Amino acid sequence: MDTNDTRVALVTGGSGGIGKAVVEKLAADGYAVAVHFAGNRDGAETLATGITGEGGRAIAVGGDVAEENAMAAVFDAVESAFGGLDVVVNTAGVMVLSPVATMDLAELDRMHRTNIRGAFVVSQLAANRVRSGGAIINFSTSVTRAQLPTYGAYAASKAAVEGLTLVLARELRGKDITANTVAPGPTATPLFLEGKSEELIDQIASMNPMNRLGTPEDVAEAVAFLAGPARWVNGQTIFTNGGMA
Numbered sequence: 001m002d003t004n005d006t007r008v009a010l011v012t013g014g015s016g017g018i019g020k021a022v023v024e025k026l027a028a029d030g031y032a033v034a035v036h037f038a039g040n041r042d043g044a045e046t047l048a049t050g051i052t053g054e055g056g057r058a059i060a061v062g063g064d065v066a067e068e069n070a071m072a073a074v075f076d077a078v079e080s081a082f083g084g085l086d087v088v089v090n091t092a093g094v095m096v097l098s099p100v101a102t103m104d105l106a107e108l109d110r111m112h113r114t115n116i117r118g119a120f121v122v123s124q125l126a127a128n129r130v131r132s133g134g135a136i137i138n139f140s141t142s143v144t145r146a147q148l149p150t151y152g153a154y155a156a157s158k159a160a161v162e163g164l165t166l167v168l169a170r171e172l173r174g175k176d177i178t179a180n181t182v183a184p185g186p187t188a189t190p191l192f193l194e195g196k197s198e199e200l201i202d203q204i205a206s207m208n209p210m211n212r213l214g215t216p217e218d219v220a221e222a223v224a225f226l227a228g229p230a231r232w233v234n235g236q237t238i239f240t241n242g243g244m245a
Contacts, residue, residue, distance in 0.1 A: 006057065008082040009227065010074070012036040012065055012122060013092030015043035017189035018139075021216030022089055022223050023047060023058075029224055031087070032057035034078040038064060038092065057082065065092045065118030068125075075125050086134040087227045088126040090119055093139060093158075097150040108153050115157035116164075123168055123179075132176045135227050138165045140183040142241040146207075158183070162237050169235030178234040180226050185241025188213040208242035218242075 009026045013019040014035040020043075027033050033051065035058060037044035044060035051058035061077050063070035078085050094114040096107045119138055126136045140158040143151045162181050169179035186192065186204045192213075193201065205213050222240045226233060 006030065006032050006082070007086040007228070008032045008034070008078065008084055009087035009089060010034040010036060010061075010078050010085060011089045011091060012118075013038070013090075015040040015047060015060075017091075017191060018184065018187060018216045018219050019089075019091040020047060021220040022091060023051075025217070025220035025224050026087070026089075026227065027051045027056045027058060029228065031227075032082045034058070034074070034081070035060045036065075036074060036092070037062050065090070065122055066113045068121050071121050071125055075129050079129070084131050085126075085129055086131050087137070088122060088130060088135075089137045089223055089227065090122045090126075091139050092118060092122075095154050097154065098152075099150055100152045103153050111153060112157050112160075115154075116160045119161045119164060123164060127168060127172060127177075130177050134177045136165070136168065136172075136177065136179040137223055137226050138179075138181045140181045140237060142183050142185040142239050142244055144183065145239070146244065166235050166237070178226070178231065180233060180235065181237040182219065182222050182226070183237050183239045183241070184214060184219045185239070185244045186213050187219060188215055208244040210242035212242070214240065214242060 009031045011023050014023045015037040023033050035044040035048045048058040048060045059081050061074045063074045094111045096111045138161050140162045143155045144159045165179050165181045219240050
């Protein structure tokens with residue numbers, strides 16, 4: 001592919017878990033990829049170096065997603081490195097679990113700062129910087145429909161992301177930019193598996209008719225679809241959960 005025709009993607013939270021799988025999938029599909037990190041610089045740089053070592057194009061970029069000046073600098077760095085930006089995938093997020101009755105409000109504020117303000121900052125920049133023919137992909141969760149105890153504050157933050165993205169899609173009229181939300185179900189990332197017994201993991205896996213947890217690669221396939229060929233999918237929330245009710 002001629003470098004002038006290469007599509008460019010920025011993946012926030014791209015240094016681990018689902019974000020890492022998204023970076024790897026888009027790089028394999030020929031994208032030039034910016035791997036964003038907040039704290040895991042080493043992971044992001046290692047991933048970017050691995051992609052370039054295999055002939056791809058990638059850089060690592062750092063910044064707090066909820067801080068507009070830091071993220072504007074990230075967008076600047078991507079455009080400087082690759083000449084423009086076509087796809088923004090916003091996987092960065094924080095999950096704090098607690099019953100509503102006992103939720104630490106400082107933790108609530110910390111989570112909502114990343115999940116709501118961060119999603120808004122990234123979406124705002126993307127709406128102004130993504131090129132025609134591009135895509136904005138935010139992340140929600142299937143827990144917004146599952147009503148699982150202790151997930152109230154997290155589900156509320158992600159429901160806000162869904163609402164934001166669905167309105168944004170309508171506001172982008174005339175720009176040929178799609179905006180969608182991916183809402184994964186339980187996904188076998190190290191963070192998800194940590195501290196869970198095999199019995200609990202099996203119980204969670206049985207919540208969908210496929211009888212397994214999702215993988216980061218499963219979610220990355222949905223992202224790649226929305227980032228590239230799915231030009232007629234717009235203003236939607238895509239539940240990638242194996243059929244979990």
